[in-house]
Amino acid sequence: MKRKHRRLVLVLAILAAVMVSTALVLLAFRDSLVFFYGPTEAMAQQIPEGRRFRLGGLVEQGSVLRDSDGLGIRFRITDLNQQVAVNYRGSLPDLFREGQGVVAEGSWTAANLFTATTILAKHDENYMPKEVAESLKNSGKWRGAETGKAE
């Protein structure tokens, strides 16, 4: 084997070894690599009350109720399969709205009741002017989070 070929094989072997070991590490830690659990996962995980975690999904259409003092808010987070009721007091990001993605940080405080201490908005990969969004909705071609599955 020529020296050049030996170096080529060596470089490829090192790359393959690094890739395989990284993949194994990522697989081993995949639970801590997710930023949040969806409602279905969060319910299946049996997380004890009081332990903090992040719950993410869509703010269910029509579920938002604001307290009369304007600070407290109640809504449901859905993954279009399961829903979790969420309580929160504090300021909301500008993108928080019904039908949009959201990540709440907090813990279970009762069966199927999540009390959040931080709310982050998650936006999707769709960008368009307001007029386009409206005409898509009017023509029934809308395929965003509000009517169907979040892509």
Next chain:
Amino acid sequence: MGNYFASFSDFITMTPYGAYIWSAYGIVMVVTLGLLVSSQIRLKRAIKKRGSP
């Protein structure tokens, strides 16, 4: 002010995100100029040095 802003002040304030937008563009433009100037100085220096033995 084009088709998308009602007035010049509307353009400047970019309600309500003007501060975020202008600071982001400001940082990028300053760094862009910095890269441009520093790279040109380095090349000029290298060319000058090549001339002398």
Next chain:
Amino acid sequence: MKQFTNPKTIVKWAELLQPVAGLMAAILIMVGLYYALINSPADYQQGQAVRIMYIHVPFAWLATMVYGIMAVVSAVGLIWQHPLAHLACRSAAPLGAVFTALCLVTGSIWGQPMWGTWWVWDARLTSVLVLFFIYLGYLSLVRAFDNPLKGEKLAAILVLVGSVNLPIIKFSVDWWHSLHQPASVMRLGKPTIALPMLIPLLLMVVGYMSFFVYLWLMNFRAAVMERKNYLKEINRPQME
């Protein structure tokens, strides 16, 4: 093949292409800024804040693209030992580091009003921060030796090992739940960005890619001259 890999030919091409890339960058970024700031609509959800995308995405793409280029030329340098490959790599590295920093800073400025936070430790943001540290690691390693040839060789190995991070960055938003949204343009199927917003985005992306090529060729030419001087110095007979 030999005639294309001749160092003299490569430097000549660099001299020729550099002003072309510079001119392209100047025009595209000027026009791109006009579209990004003035002649494009607000987003239906994000309002005017969508304009930050036009300077965030170019640097996000460049951060990974520059690293990919560094990985390729490092492999060429290690395997075929082309005399200019490592110089091409170290000329690109500071640019890649600065672009990654700009990606992180503009992303943070965008995240605060939209997501409600400057920073989160989700898979996308964290893997890009790791990329930034790999750039810094390369830059310090490549300068750590008295003999630059030795430093370049070791640093090239670091670049190759670190390239495992590139697919992690790209697919982090698909593999794990993250706060960052999935890809809008570099995806299977049509882009999910409306045309009047795609125009400023692509202008800025191609503009800054040309800007990178311009700076890279300029740094590369300077590095070649500096290397020639250095080799002349060390080969000069010592006079005591």
